[in-house]
Amino acid sequence: MRHSSVRGEGAPAPAADGISGGGTDSAIPRQRGRGGRRGDGVPRRGRRRVLRWVATTLALLILGTAGAGYLYYQYMNGNIRTDALNLGDNKLSAPKPNAFGQTPLNILLIGSDARDGDENKALGGASDTFDGPPLADVQMLLHLSADRSNMSVISMPRDTLLKMPKCTEPNGKVHQASRGLVQTNESLSRGGPGCTVAAWQELTGIPIQHFMVIDFKGVVSMADAIGGVPVCVQQNVHSRTKDGKGSGLKLKAGENVIQGEVALQWLRTRYGFEDGTDIGRTHAQHLYMNSLAREFRKNAKLSNPVKLNSLAQAAIEAMVVDTGLNKIDKLYDLSMELKKVPTGRITMTTMPWIYSPQDSNRVEPKPVEAEELFRMVREDIPLDGQGTAQPQPSAGASTAPSGAPSTAPTTPPAQDPAAPPAKIQVLVRNASGGKNTPEARAKGRGSDIAALLVSKGFARAQADGQTAGEDTSVVRYASLDQAGDAQVVAAALGLPATSVVRSTDVSGVTVFVGKDWRTGNAPTPPPPAPTKAPDSARPLNGDNDKECMAIQPGFTW
Numbered sequence: 001m002r003h004s005s006v007r008g009e010g011a012p013a014p015a016a017d018g019i020s021g022g023g024t025d026s027a028i029p030r031q032r033g034r035g036g037r038r039g040d041g042v043p044r045r046g047r048r049r050v051l052r053w054v055a056t057t058l059a060l061l062i063l064g065t066a067g068a069g070y071l072y073y074q075y076m077n078g079n080i081r082t083d084a085l086n087l088g089d090n091k092l093s094a095p096k097p098n099a100f101g102q103t104p105l106n107i108l109l110i111g112s113d114a115r116d117g118d119e120n121k122a123l124g125g126a127s128d129t130f131d132g133p134p135l136a137d138v139q140m141l142l143h144l145s146a147d148r149s150n151m152s153v154i155s156m157p158r159d160t161l162l163k164m165p166k167c168t169e170p171n172g173k174v175h176q177a178s179r180g181l182v183q184t185n186e187s188l189s190r191g192g193p194g195c196t197v198a199a200w201q202e203l204t205g206i207p208i209q210h211f212m213v214i215d216f217k218g219v220v221s222m223a224d225a226i227g228g229v230p231v232c233v234q235q236n237v238h239s240r241t242k243d244g245k246g247s248g249l250k251l252k253a254g255e256n257v258i259q260g261e262v263a264l265q266w267l268r269t270r271y272g273f274e275d276g277t278d279i280g281r282t283h284a285q286h287l288y289m290n291s292l293a294r295e296f297r298k299n300a301k302l303s304n305p306v307k308l309n310s311l312a313q314a315a316i317e318a319m320v321v322d323t324g325l326n327k328i329d330k331l332y333d334l335s336m337e338l339k340k341v342p343t344g345r346i347t348m349t350t351m352p353w354i355y356s357p358q359d360s361n362r363v364e365p366k367p368v369e370a371e372e373l374f375r376m377v378r379e380d381i382p383l384d385g386q387g388t389a390q391p392q393p394s395a396g397a398s399t400a401p402s403g404a405p406s407t408a409p410t411t412p413p414a415q416d417p418a419a420p421p422a423k424i425q426v427l428v429r430n431a432s433g434g435k436n437t438p439e440a441r442a443k444g445r446g447s448d449i450a451a452l453l454v455s456k457g458f459a460r461a462q463a464d465g466q467t468a469g470e471d472t473s474v475v476r477y478a479s480l481d482q483a484g485d486a487q488v489v490a491a492a493l494g495l496p497a498t499s500v501v502r503s504t505d506v507s508g509v510t511v512f513v514g515k516d517w518r519t520g521n522a523p524t525p526p527p528p529a530p531t532k533a534p535d536s537a538r539p540l541n542g543d544n545d546k547e548c549m550a551i552q553p554g555f556t557w
Contacts, residue, residue: 076316077328085211085322087167087175087191088198090502092207095146095380102146104380105337108200108211110193111138113185136188136196138285141206143377148337150345152383153289154373154537155282156200157353159362160184165202166504167195177504183362193320203365204374205498210334213320221314223263229292230257231266231284232548235556239265239272246271250557254548263288272555279350283538284549286348290542293343346542347383349373349533369534371471376530383539385532418484421457426489427510428453428463431470434515438469442518449493449513452521456492470514473523476503477510485509494522 095104112134136158143152164178167190175190187196193211201208223229235253239246249265249272251258258266267285274280316328325331352366352373365371373383381387418424430446433439446463453461473495477486479502486500486509493511517523533539540547 076313079316080326080328080331081320082323082326083192083213083320084170084194085324086197086201086208087169087194088165088201089168089504090165090198090201092201092205094209095207095378098146098380100147102148104146105144105210105334106206106208106377107142107144108193108197108208109138109140109142110136110188110196110211110213112188112213112215113137133189135185136193137185139184139196139200141200141204141208141377143206143380144338144341145382146380148340150347150382150384150386151338151341151542152377152533153286153346153348154377155286155348155350156184157278157282157351157363158183158185159278160351160353161356161359161362161364162199162203164190165195165198167191167198181356181358181364193322204377206374206377210325211322212325214318221318223259225314226259226292226295228257228259229263229288229295230255230545231288231291232256232546233551234548235551237272237549237551237555238557239269239555241271246555272552274550274552276552280549280552282350283540286350286540287547287549290343290346290348290540290544293346293542294545297343343542345382345384345386347533348540348542349383349537352534352536366536369536372530372534373537376533379529381529381531383533383537384541387531416481416484418488421488421492422459424458424460424485424489425508426450426453426458426461427506427508428461429466429468429510429512430463431468431473431512431514432518433467433469435469435471439515441467445513445518449511449517453489453492453511458489458492464510468512470512471516472499472526473514473517474499474501474512475509476501476506476512478503478507482509 095106097103138158139156141154141156143154145151160183161181162184163180164175164182164187166177167175167187169175169191173191175195184199187199193213197208197211200206231251232255233251233253237249237251239249247265247268247270249262249269267288268281269284270276270278270281273284316331321331325334352369353363354366356362356364375381376383428446428450430441430444432445433441446465450461450463473493475486475490475493475495477483477500483500483502487497489509489511490497490500514523516526
């Protein structure tokens with residue numbers, strides 16, 4: 001199945017009417033260009049233009065306002081396109097419910113740069129990429145808190161390098177795990193969005209229950225249906241370089257209400273915003289999303305059944321979703337959950353990053369701070385710093401999972417029961433040097449923990465002589481018939497159930513003794529979790545309607 005969205009800004013769509021507040025529109029011919037690197041922001045790849053935006057979020061928010069028009073789009077069930085949720089071996093269980101039985105919800109929002117239809121080709125340009133393999137050029141994880149009081153969004157720069165997991169398509173085709181680091185946007189071409197989900201789970205440890213993908217024409221049609229979205233720029237801006245690169249966006253300083261292809265240009269713009277990098281583009285997308293959410297909450301014309309039907313149809317036709325969202329009623333139930341969050345408790349962030357040591361034109365997760373952000377989501381801690389010591393049910397939030405598949409627990413894969421400890425073969429590997437901030441490994445940790453296991457009845461435990469680097473200790477296993485054994489080993493060592501992971505990197509149950517266990521017979525307890533997103537994540541509150549995009553020197557008029 002092909003999925004579409006956006007590939008960079010080098011082939012801009014013609015400007016269109018739809019800018020209020022003084023925007024200037026003109027027909028601009030499409031240009032092909034090669035990206036470079038400007039300032040000190042994230043680099044980009046010339047021809048691999050970036051998507052427009054995870055307007056999947058638009059689809060979610062649109063549906064969230066469409067309760068009154070629910071019956072109008074029942075007939076659209078047949079138009080919903082689906083794909084497999086997770087193509088990786090590591091199928092994480094659903095997030096743990098809180099003390100009130102409420103379950104967090106994690107949705108991966110994906111923008112593909114595929115150009116596989118006449119309208120998407122016209123909007124996306126770059127004819128040399130038509131019908132080529134898709135890239136996941138925009139990836140955002142949306143986390144809805146268990147009590148439905150807040151929402152967090154993490155964007156991952158498209159040029160992030162990470163290790164790609166093994167992905168197996170439903171037809172049996174296997175994409176082997178990468179030997180080294182590869183660019184995250186390549187995940188979509190390894191079987192579809194289910195491999196993007198698998199890559200995120202491997203990196204973050206966050207269980208993802210759903211995904212949504214959007215295309216070019218979806219951004220345009222939904223922006224038209226809503227009637228425009230207010231955005232702000234600090235100066236007049238024209239995204240066009242001397243050699244014809246840029247999105248073509250042309251706006252006057254101050255607030256502009258944008259829609260249609262102008263909205264698409266906004267979401268594509270790199271040249272002209274901040275320092276001309278993908279980080280600036282991501283910030284512009286965050287501004288757009290927050291503004292859109294505010295518009296949905298206050299826009300009275302959404303009570304019009306015809307308008308609601310138009311919005312719903314635009315959303316459905318623009319999306320590809322996982323099989324758990326294959327019916328209108330499931331999307332509706334999901335949207336009602338999302339609607340419970342006030343805009344003042346929506347926090348947009350970007351994964352903290354550093355330039356990659358092996359490729360200065362690419363980035364990697366920033367040690368410590370990226371993991372802090374992921375941990376906050378894993379532990380359902382609000383990114384805005386407004387968490388409470390004890391979980392509290394929010395108004396309208398049920399104390400049991402709703403009937404929507406998005407909040408129902410995931411049934412873990414069937415597994416064989418554990419063998420007696422004396423019969424379980426266990427390898428122990430010294431990984432005590434760490435991963436993100438490596439140091440010299442503690443001598444003999446593999447042998448020490450193997451001896452500890454033998455003393456606990458695991459007679460077949462032994463050090464395997466190999467070394468690795470892990471910040472926290474983990475127990476990996478290769479196949480489902482080893483899962484029960486791995487869990488017993490973890491419990492015997494005092495490791496949490498979350499430390500047990502299926503992996504293609506091992507052939508049997510293997511304990512990786514991490515940096516958290518350099519001495520003694522028990523790992524060091526983790527430090528207290530952060531209470532607020534780090535500044536390097538550039539958090540943006542959903543109620544912030546004063547934020548204006550800074551303009552890159554040389555792109556004013």
